[in-house]
Amino acid sequence: MKSLSISTEKLESQENSTLKQIVEDALHSFCRGTHDSTLGCTDYYIDYGDHGYADYIDVAYSDYQDYNDNN
């Protein structure tokens, strides 16, 4: 199985700042819950391929709850 691990320290030392941000975004943006020590996502949503990015999911449920509570 092809898979990579990267530690926080290793990622911090990445000289290409764009690549560093790309990896950070890929690791963090779609995760809900926690990350393990190598930044691997331990829980995640599955996104639908014929739709724009579902980053609204990251906040939507809690925001919806707030919105609903206030309306």
Place this chain on the structure above:
Amino acid sequence: MRRLTLIVKPTLLCNCACRYCITPQKVPTNMMSEESLELLCEKVSNSKIYDCFTFIWHGGEPLLLGVDFYKRVLDIQYRLLGRGNFTNSFQSNCTLIDDDWIDFFKNNMIKVSASLDGDRTSHNINRIKNGKGTFDEVFENIQRLQSVDLFSGVVVVLSKSNVNQTHQFLKFFAANKIPARLNPILPSERVLQNDMDLSIDAIRYADCLIKCFDNWVEGCYNTPDGKPLRIAPLTDIVHNIYSKGKPRLCVFSESCSDDFISINPKGDLYNCGRFCDIEGFKIANIYDKFNSIDTLLEKKKSLTQWNVQSLDSDVCSECEWYSICHRGCPYSSYIFSGQIMERDSFCEGYKKLFTYIYDRLPRDE
């Protein structure tokens, strides 16, 4: 919390006439009834497996049903699904958005994704309304959605028409903060009837994405605030490589049938929006006698999920990239070969792309 994504097609009609549209030219003119939606919400609310629900309003053009229809939909959702247990978003051609729609989206925190095939030059080749390209009105409405933070990105259909302009339009997207999903064009009745050959093969798709990746990591697609533009499937592939077999995009997931269901205007249920109205893939009708969506799970799996036991004798079992793509999209296999058990038709391209990206990502020693 287990999420079910519902891809709802309330109509197959559209106000545009995109040259390659996957929806057949002659479609039923009926719109989804509120009774169907009520039944849908009732049967998903009875689930013991899922407890939160994402509705993606798809089509056809979902905005054709008008704001009032969706206000009534929200009433049904609040009543049957409960507060805080659902979200809505739209996949739209974004040509019908007016102040009423903006108010509605804003008041209900609904984000919208647009169908946009690039900058003006690329988009207007195939995305047509009343004989004219729709870029200007779509882009204006994207900006309106952005101004109220309700824009989630665009789906780009990559075809022969725009594949060579990818660098140019991704720079445009970056400058305007437009996250993009680059999907390869898939065969459609309309394309075949019009004798158009807009397809790009697996290697051309991969080569295009490899060039995008190189430019992306070099910062060519950084937004004005210095952040790299989010580009699918590149972001997803980077995620997959680090995620130890836990892909997050449906086409690379191991069991997409567990997470999605789609419904057409007649109330017919399918595993996914891509399989909607394809003979042999209907799971049930929402008016059939069943109490909960849970009872459909086994049939869902049998229709579009390959048989796990067959993996041992399958070519994918030997593939080093299996944990990244999990055989790819069943629809992409079916539409080219007529078989869901075949490899994704973009397999060779994915292997080339995965190898290229894998070799260039940072890693622990």
